[in-house]
Every structure is written in structure tokens, then in C-alpha cells.
Amino acid sequence: MLEMKVNRDENTLTVVMKGVLDISTVDDFKKTVLGLQNQQEFQETKNLVFDFSRLKFIDSTGMGALATVIRKIGDRKCIQVKNIPPDIYEVFEILGVMEIFDNCNFEPMSKEASNS
Amino acid sequence: MKEVTVKAASLDEALRQGAAQLGLSVDEVGYEIIQEGKKGFLTSREWVVRIFPDAFKLVERKVKEIESSKITPPSADWEIKEEGSENRTGVGDGDGPELGPKDGHVAIVDGEVIITNPEPGGKMPILAPFDTTVEVYVNGEKIRAGKVVKEGDQVRLIPVNTVPVLKVEVEITADAMQAFLLIKKQTGYRYRIPDQGPARLLYVKTEVESAIEPNPPSEEYIHSLLKEKGVVYGINLDTLSTLQQLPDGEHKILVAEGRPPVPGQDATIEYLFLQRHAEEEKNPYRKGFSNSVEAGTVLAVKNPPTLGEKGIDIFGRTIESAPGKDVPLLVGEGVELINNGTVAVAAVDGMPILKGRKEKILSVVPVKVVEGDVDITTGNVFFHGSILIKGNVLDGFKVRATGDVEIWGSVIRADVYADGNVRVGKNVISSTVQAGGNTIVYEQCLPLFVELKKNIAGLLEVAEILKKQPAFSTKDLEQGEGRLVQMLIDLKFGAIPRLILRLNNLFKKSDEEILPEVYRVMVMLNEKLFGIAPLRIKKLDDLHVLLHNLEQVLELVHSTIVNKKDVICGYAQNSHVKASGDVIITDRGSISSQLDAGEEIKIEGKSVMRGGGARIGKKMVVQELGSEGESVVKIFMFPGSTLEAERVYPLVMIETPADKLNIERPGRMLTVNVDENGKIKAVSLKG
Numbered sequence: 001m002l003e004m005k006v007n008r009d010e011n012t013l014t015v016v017m018k019g020v021l022d023i024s025t026v027d028d029f030k031k032t033v034l035g036l037q038n039q040q041e042f043q044e045t046k047n048l049v050f051d052f053s054r055l056k057f058i059d060s061t062g063m064g065a066l067a068t069v070i071r072k073i074g075d076r077k078c079i080q081v082k083n084i085p086p087d088i089y090e091v092f093e094i095l096g097v098m099e100i101f102d103n104c105n106f107e108p109m110s111k112e113a114s115n116s
Numbered sequence: 117m118k119e120v121t122v123k124a125a126s127l128d129e130a131l132r133q134g135a136a137q138l139g140l141s142v143d144e145v146g147y148e149i150i151q152e153g154k155k156g157f158l159t160s161r162e163w164v165v166r167i168f169p170d171a172f173k174l175v176e177r178k179v180k181e182i183e184s185s186k187i188t189p190p191s192a193d194w195e196i197k198e199e200g201s202e203n204r205t206g207v208g209d210g211d212g213p214e215l216g217p218k219d220g221h222v223a224i225v226d227g228e229v230i231i232t233n234p235e236p237g238g239k240m241p242i243l244a245p246f247d248t249t250v251e252v253y254v255n256g257e258k259i260r261a262g263k264v265v266k267e268g269d270q271v272r273l274i275p276v277n278t279v280p281v282l283k284v285e286v287e288i289t290a291d292a293m294q295a296f297l298l299i300k301k302q303t304g305y306r307y308r309i310p311d312q313g314p315a316r317l318l319y320v321k322t323e324v325e326s327a328i329e330p331n332p333p334s335e336e337y338i339h340s341l342l343k344e345k346g347v348v349y350g351i352n353l354d355t356l357s358t359l360q361q362l363p364d365g366e367h368k369i370l371v372a373e374g375r376p377p378v379p380g381q382d383a384t385i386e387y388l389f390l391q392r393h394a395e396e397e398k399n400p401y402r403k404g405f406s407n408s409v410e411a412g413t414v415l416a417v418k419n420p421p422t423l424g425e426k427g428i429d430i431f432g433r434t435i436e437s438a439p440g441k442d443v444p445l446l447v448g449e450g451v452e453l454i455n456n457g458t459v460a461v462a463a464v465d466g467m468p469i470l471k472g473r474k475e476k477i478l479s480v481v482p483v484k485v486v487e488g489d490v491d492i493t494t495g496n497v498f499f500h501g502s503i504l505i506k507g508n509v510l511d512g513f514k515v516r517a518t519g520d521v522e523i524w525g526s527v528i529r530a531d532v533y534a535d536g537n538v539r540v541g542k543n544v545i546s547s548t549v550q551a552g553g554n555t556i557v558y559e560q561c562l563p564l565f566v567e568l569k570k571n572i573a574g575l576l577e578v579a580e581i582l583k584k585q586p587a588f589s590t591k592d593l594e595q596g597e598g599r600l601v602q603m604l605i606d607l608k609f610g611a612i613p614r615l616i617l618r619l620n621n622l623f624k625k626s627d628e629e630i631l632p633e634v635y636r637v638m639v640m641l642n643e644k645l646f647g648i649a650p651l652r653i654k655k656l657d658d659l660h661v662l663l664h665n666l667e668q669v670l671e672l673v674h675s676t677i678v679n680k681k682d683v684i685c686g687y688a689q690n691s692h693v694k695a696s697g698d699v700i701i702t703d704r705g706s707i708s709s710q711l712d713a714g715e716e717i718k719i720e721g722k723s724v725m726r727g728g729g730a731r732i733g734k735k736m737v738v739q740e741l742g743s744e745g746e747s748v749v750k751i752f753m754f755p756g757s758t759l760e761a762e763r764v765y766p767l768v769m770i771e772t773p774a775d776k777l778n779i780e781r782p783g784r785m786l787t788v789n790v791d792e793n794g795k796i797k798a799v800s801l802k803g
Contacts, residue, residue: 057589087586095604
């Protein structure tokens with residue numbers, strides 16, 4: 001299951017993700033995010049933020065989908081993935097995601113938040 | 117003595133403040149500049165000045181006070197001449213104020229102080245110690261600065277002698293291999309007071325009567341010091357005799373030294389048949405050929421490893437030495453080991469060969485001898501070993517050998533291939549002759565294979581780590597682990613498909629046969645890791661198998677490159693001559709032939725290349741390239757190669773992977789250098 005909520009705040013469009021990003025949800029994920037491109041909100045904002053705070057896990061298909069999305073949108077938007085839970089952040093580190101997409105910003109979840 | 121350090125904006129200001137703090141006037145102080153100030157536009161620096169009472173000026177003041185208050189009223193000649201106030205430091209005889217005719221004075225004769233009071237109107241004599249080597253007592257009171265004296269004063273002068281000092285300590289290095297004596301030496305001095313004066317202001321000086329060297333420590337004492345520290349080995353006190361001559365100060369002298377361990381020598385193997393080979397190499401016609409041996413010949417001898425020598429530290433403790441490593445003498449077919457595996461002997465008649473990269477394996481391959489021509493009577497000659505043909509190789513016949521091939525006659529319309537060297541005594545006409553494998557293409561592909569291996573190993577490592585991550589779901593991999601591989605290639609290992617593509621292109625372009633092992637691994641790479649193939653991978657184990665195969669191919673490719681083999685012949689015409697090492701034409705040049713060499717092409721004797729062409733791995737040297745008759749010569753030069761020709765004619769076309777050069781008119785002394793990227797970087801040619 002993956003629930004996605006899109007919020008707009010001035011110059012920033014935030015996609016809050018709750019659930020898992022895996023083979024069962026990647027199609028939804030791609031459709032929702034790539035679908036944003038046609039909306040007015042997307043044209044009007046500068047930043048695109050993915051809030052991963054409630055993401056439980058990811059698999060290779062999900063990882064591939066995230067890469068696809070970043071490659072398709074990254075040159076037009078300032079992309080930020082924030083509140084990445086420690087476990088998932090470790091996966092990102094192993095894959096060297098931060099180096100590969102050095103034009104994006106990856107922020108781990110703060111310690112206090114991850115403990116609660 | 118009292119002194120102050122003052123900071124101020126100017127030197128004058130500093131002097132004024134300092135003098136005030138000392139309760140003196142500016143002309144009664146001396147000073148030393150610690151930091152010069154600076155006035156800048158934006159920044160400025162303060163003056164820092166150390167200020168102290170000037171002994172000489174103070175004495176002057178005292179004199180003034182005394183004389184003005186007690187003895188005589190001020191008079192016309194009262195004023196003291198200020199002489200050389202800048203260099204007041206060397207005060208002494210004659211430096212004091214001038215002795216007026218009426219002035220009192222003081223002198224030292226035979227150690228006795230003789231004081232003479234002034235006549236009326238004259239000034240009082242003053243006595244002061246010059247430095248700390250003398251103590252001056254006036255009426256039982258020790259004086260430090262100048263004191264006015266008069267006749268009848270009890271004056272005592274005591275020279276202050278210094279005591280000789282010699283301190284000795286033992287220092288031991290952390291590795292316990294050396295002990296040093298740390299010596300602090302100071303010579304003592306005995307002073308006497310020479311005759312001086314008369315002067316109105318007399319600074320009592322001393323002179324050295326004798327220097328007293330400290331007693332050098334006895335050997336027994338030093339032995340006891342060393343013993344105290346536990347030093348028992350390697351003591352050498354020879355240097356102690358020089359102690360007497362040491363200048364004052366601190367010194368460090370080596371007195372004991374351990375013996376470091378000597379590591380053992382690794383075993384070495386001498387291949388005796390190679391040494392003979394080297395001697396023969398002086399004769400180019402014999403280069404690398406037919407060094408056949410008879411059964412029983414000693415081929416190699418192993419020098420066993422040595423244990424090395426134990427060391428000992430200065431505490432007498434043994435230090436183990438590292439023994440040398442053993443190296444096995446490895447032998448294959450046709451060789452027997454005797455004497456506990458230290459001597460290798462040929463078991464059969466044949467040719468000794470050494471194969472392998474890291475571990476060399478010695479074997480003797482048999483030699484087949486064909487007494488006459490290879491023709492319809494012998495048929496094709498294929499032999500696992502080396503072949504010696506005493507006649508020619510004729511009309512459409514083939515010769516193949518896993519060792520060397522030596523042909524005393526010519527090769528005419530025939531085909532000769534050897535894994536080893538090929539020597540043709542006479543000519544190669546309308547034939548193909550090849551020695552060694554296709555090293556040129558393998559040299560190009562080796563770095564790509566190495567890079568590919570690194571990437572695949574890296575991918576497998578990351579895959580294993582990822583699978584263990586709690587936040588990384590592996591559910592989708594149940595249908596096949598290809599998704600994971602695809603994602604990793606997509607994200608992190610994009611180099612893998614790129615490298616495979618480059619290898620594909622390399623082998624496609626090369627018109628040569630490639631080794632079956634290499635072919636197989638290229639098929640696997642394309643089936644597993646190229647394009648969308650990774651998605652079809654079921655298990656990561658497939659990649660482990662691929663990696664294993666790749667490693668074997670790497671070893672094989674490497675040994676092919678290392679295994680440089682040469683072709684030598686007298687003359688080449690309408691032929692293709694290929695060698696992984698050198699192609700050497702000894703007699704009448706290359707006519708309408710293609711010469712390919714992984715290393716060098718040397719055309720000796722009548723040195724010409726007319727028509728045909730060459731592929732140069734490293735270097736080609738020829739006198740005449742092309743001809744007046746305008747024959748086309750196509751030269752291909754690999755990166756890093758060089759071409760030298762004394763005379764060159766039009767229609768010579770030079771090509772590199774990234775460049776081209778056509779010779780349009782005759783010239784002399786052509787030199788062409790190709791850089792690592794395949795660009796022609798330097799050409800010199802005289803018209």
C-alpha cells in the first residue's frame with residue numbers, strides 16, 4: 001500500500017508518502033508524480049519535495065522508479081527527498097544515491113523524529 | 117636589575133614612559149627595541165621597547181650628586197664629556213671619563229687597589245666590578261655598581277672562579293637497539309686580576325688564569341650507569357677518549373648498539389637453459405630458436421631459502437629474523453625433479469619452455485624433425501611440440517606447432533603457424549606466417565576486461581549488502597534477481613554495458629580469430645549484462661559464474677600478451693607475416709607484403725618496404741619506405757608506437773586510430789610518434 005498526498009506551500013510542492021514503495025506500488029507512484037507535470041501547480045512551483053517520513057521500505061523496483069522520476073523531472077525542479085528513515089537512508093548510502101543524483105538533496109530523518 | 121617593557125606609539129614616547137616608571141630621566145636609561153613600530157594608512161604597529169637603567173649614566177649621576185653636595189662646589193670644568201654614548205657597552209680602561217689633572221684616581225697593582233684622592237677642584241675616583249667574575253668589597257660591603265672610594269677605604273677584590281661541570285645520563289632508543297650518553301659539559305675557569313688603571317672610574321676586570329676541564333667519567337662509572345639500565349650487549353666505549361675534546365654544551369654519544377636481524381633470502385630459481393639462450397641472442401639469426409636439449413640436461417636449479425641471522429638488542433634479547441620464503445620449482449611434461457625438488461632435469465629430448473605468469477611451469481616439448489620439404493610426400497605437419505624442417509614448406513601445405521617452428525629453406529605458397537617463434541632461413545613468398553597469438557587486440561581488450569571484472573565484483577558485493585538491509589524488500593526478487601541487477605546497473609554500475617559495447621566493437625573490428633575462451637565469455641556477457649538482458653537473470657549465482665569465467669579469461673589474455681613470439685625470415689614477398697613480438701626481415705626487405713608486429717618490425721640488410729604495409733605495435737625501423745615507382749604502402753600505427761624511415765616516397769599512407777598522414781613528396785629522415793590516444797604527436801621530415 002502507498003498513500004500519497006500532495007500539498008502546496010508557496011513555491012514548494014510536497015508529496016507525502018505513506019506505506020511502501022515496491023513492485024506493488026511503483027505504478028501508482030510513477031503515475032501520480034509524473035501526472036503532476038500536467039498540472040498548473042507544478043508549473044507554478046520551483047521545488048518538489050518527497051516526504052519519506054512514513055515510508056516503511058523500498059525494493060529494487062521502487063528504487064528504479066525513484067531514479068526514473070528524478071531523471072525525468074530533476075532538470076526542471078529542485079528535488080528534495082526529506083525525512084528519510086534511517087534504514088532507508090542506509091540503503092541510499094549503499095547505492096551511492098547521493099553521489100549519483102548530486103543535483104538533488106537527500107536529508108535523513110532527524111534523530112528525535114526517528115525515535116518517536 | 118630593574119627593567120620595564122613599554123609599548124607606545126613612538127620610540128621617544130616609549131623612552132619617556134619607561135624612564136618615568138623607573139624613576140629616572142630619559143638620558144639615564146638604556147633601551148633595546150623588541151618590536152619596531154610602524155605607521156600605516158590603515159594599520160599601525162606599536163613600538164615595544166625594553167628599558168633599563170644605564171649603569172654608566174647612573175654612576176655619572178651619583179658622581180654628580182656626591183660631588184655637588186660634599187666635596188667641591190660646581191666649577192667650570194664640571195661638565196663631563198659625553199663620549200660615544202652609542203657604544204657604551206665596552207666600558208673599561210680609557211673608556212671612563214677623562215682623567216683630569218686634579219682628579220682622584222684608582223689603580224690595581226699586583227692585586228692591590230691603590231686609591232689617590234683628588235686635589236681640590238678634582239673629582240672623586242670610582243670603583244665598580246666589570247662583570248660577575250669578580251666581587252668587589254669596599255669596607256666589607258659588596259658593591260654591585262659604581263662606588264666612590266677614597267684613600268683609606270678597605271678594598272678587597274675576589275675573583276669568582278667557576279666550577280667545571282660534567283653531567284652524564286644514559287638514553288635508550290625505543291627499539292632497544294641503541295644506547296646514548298647524554299653529556300652536559302661546562303669548563304670551569306680560574307680568574308686573576310691583572311694590573312689596571314690608574315683611572316678615575318675603574319671597572320675591575322679579570323682575566324682567565326687557567327681553564328679547568330671537568331674530569332671525564334671513568335669507564336667503570338659508565339659501565340655502572342649502563343648496567344643500571346640493563347644494557348649488556350654491544351657496548352663500545354672507544355668514543356669516550358674524545359670526551360676531553362668536547363666543546364662546552366650538550367652532546368649525545370653512541371655507547372651501545374644492538375645487532376639487527378638479517379632477514380632470510382627467498383628461494384630463487386635459475387633457469388639454466390634461458391641463460392644459454394641469452395648468449396645466443398647476440399646473433400640475431402639464432403634468436404630464440406631450437407635451443408633443444410637432450411634428456412638428462414639440467415634445466416633449472418633452485419637455491420633454497422635461507423633462515424637469515426638472528427639479531428640481538430642492547431638488553432641482550434634475541435630478535436628473531438624472518439626466514440626467506442620458499443618458491444616451488446614447478447614442472448610439467450617432459451621434466452623430472454631430483455634432489456628434493458631443487459633440480460629440474462629434462463626427461464625427454466626436446467625444447468624446454470617456461471609458461472605461466474605468476475607461477476612459472478617448466479616443461480620440455482618434443483621436437484619433430486622433417487628431414488626434407490613439407491610437400492605431397494609429408495602432407496600437412498601438425499605437431500604438439502616444436503618442428504624443425506630442414507627443407508622448404510611448399511604449395512598449399514600447412515605447418516602448425518604448439519612450440520617453435522624452424523625452417524631452413526623457404527615457405528612458398530604455404531601457411532605456417534606456431535604458438536612459439538618461427539624462423540625461416542630463406543624466403544617467405546605468397547604465404548602466411550604467424551608466431552604467437554593475436555596480442556595486439558588482446559592488449560587493447562585487457563584493460564576493459566579488468567575494469568569489467570571490478571564492476572561486476574562491485575555489483576555483486578553491493579547486491580549482497582542490500583539484500584541484508586531491513587528496509588530493502590526482496591519480495592520482488594522471488595521472480596528473479598534480475599530486477600536487482602538491472603537497478604544496480606541503472607544506478608551505480610552503468611559502466612558495465614558501456615564496457616561490453618566497447619569490447620564488442622573491438623572484436624568486431626579485429627579480423628583475427630579470437631580465442632574460444634574469450635569468445636565464450638563475450639557471449640555470456642552479452643547474454644547476461646547487455647541491454648535488457650539483466651532483467652532475465654534468475655539468480656545472482658549466474659553472475660558469480662560469469663565473474664569466475666572472466667577471471668580465467670583475464671589470466672589467459674594476460675599470458676597471451678606476455679608470451680611474445682617472433683618471426684624471423686630472410687625476405688618477404690606477397691605474404692602476410694604476423695608476430696605477437698617482433699617481425700625481423702634479415703636480408704632483402706619486404707615486397708608487397710603485410711607485416712604485423714605486437715612489438716617491433718625490423719627490416720635489416722637491404723632495408724626496404726615496397727608495396728603492402730605494416731601494423732606497428734611499438735616500433736618500426738626501415739631505410740626505404742615506399743618506392744620511386746610509386747607503390748602504395750599502408751602503415752597502421754597503434755597508440756604509443758614509433759616509425760623511423762631514412763627515405764620515404766609518396767603514396768605512403770600512415771593511419772592511427774585517431775589520425776592520418778599521407779606522404780606527398782619524397783623526403784629523408786622521417787620520424788612519426790603516436791601518443792597514447794592515437795594522435796600523431798610528432799613528425800619530422802627533411803624535404
